[in-house]
């Protein structure tokens with residue numbers, strides 16, 4: 648099979664996409680049923696002292712960390728900690744910050760209360776279980792108490808109370824991932840899906856790969872070119888996936904009916920290439936990305 652990636656890519660480069668064609672996609676269909684039950688009202692959170700843990704900091708481009716903090720402050724979120732729960736980075740700050748917050752909140756500052764119970768709330772796959780395991784490693788020198796998974800929806804039980812600290816005695820309630828009952832826009836849905844909060848096949852691996860390519864090009868993050876030894880940056884997903892499939896030897900035999908009989912041709916496996924592209928992005932090998940750059 649002969650490909651001319653450089654030619655294809657040069658042609659596409661002349662016309663970087665200004666926006667992503669959303670094509671009437673229906674975000675509501677991407678979210679599995681169990682999430683709807685887990686609705687958590689913002690007003691409820693507003694009453695209780697809370698801390699915003701922004702996990703997977705190792706995958707995010709945090710050059711504009713101050714801008715992010717400033718933006719969140721504008722939304723009323725003052726207590727923010729960036730963490731990496733795989734490498735236990737910044738996790739040690741959490742319990743002291745929680746204690747400070749409880750101490751300065753008169754409703755929860757009761758002298759006789761010797762144990763604390765805290766709820767971990769977040770979108771599917773953000774690392775809630777990993778956070779609990781990391782806290783246990785840090786404060787109890789204990790390993791896994793809760794299952795971690797690469798796909799959304801691993802934590803199914805509604806609540807499980809897990810000890811994470813002895814002094815002070817603190818328990819965390821792990822909860823199944825929740826999403827806002829209404830996702831703001833299709834683009835927000837695509838960003839959540841890129842982060843693994845929605846099962847890939849519900850959105851479509853190739854659609855997601857296309858949104859990823861669009862984002863990487865727009866942010867001038869061209870690590871994928873080197874990772875897959877492409878001839879150059881390219882904004883056309885079909886060309887990129889074709890090349891990725893060939894490089895990874897992900898091809899499939901397909902029977903084609905012609906006027907003179909059946910012919911078997913070898914075709915690139917676009918789905919397998921899309922899955923690899925998404926996996927590479929989520930593992931960080933394509934570089935750090937700030938999906939919400941335009942929001943800032």
Ligand SMILES: Nc1nc2c(ncn2[C@@H]2O[C@H](COP(=O)(O)OP(=O)(O)OP(=O)(O)O)[C@@H](O)[C@H]2O)c(=O)[nH]1
Nearest residue numbers: 703731732772773774775776777796800801802824
């Ligand atoms: N790179 C990176 N990966 C992480 C980090 N924290 C968790 N992960 C990975 O993210 C995936 C999901 O982690 P979980 O802890 O199962 O996420 P969860 O929020 O409990 O998921 P649900 O139960 O589906 O809601 C796993 O593959 C973890 O190894 C992190 O800080 N950095």
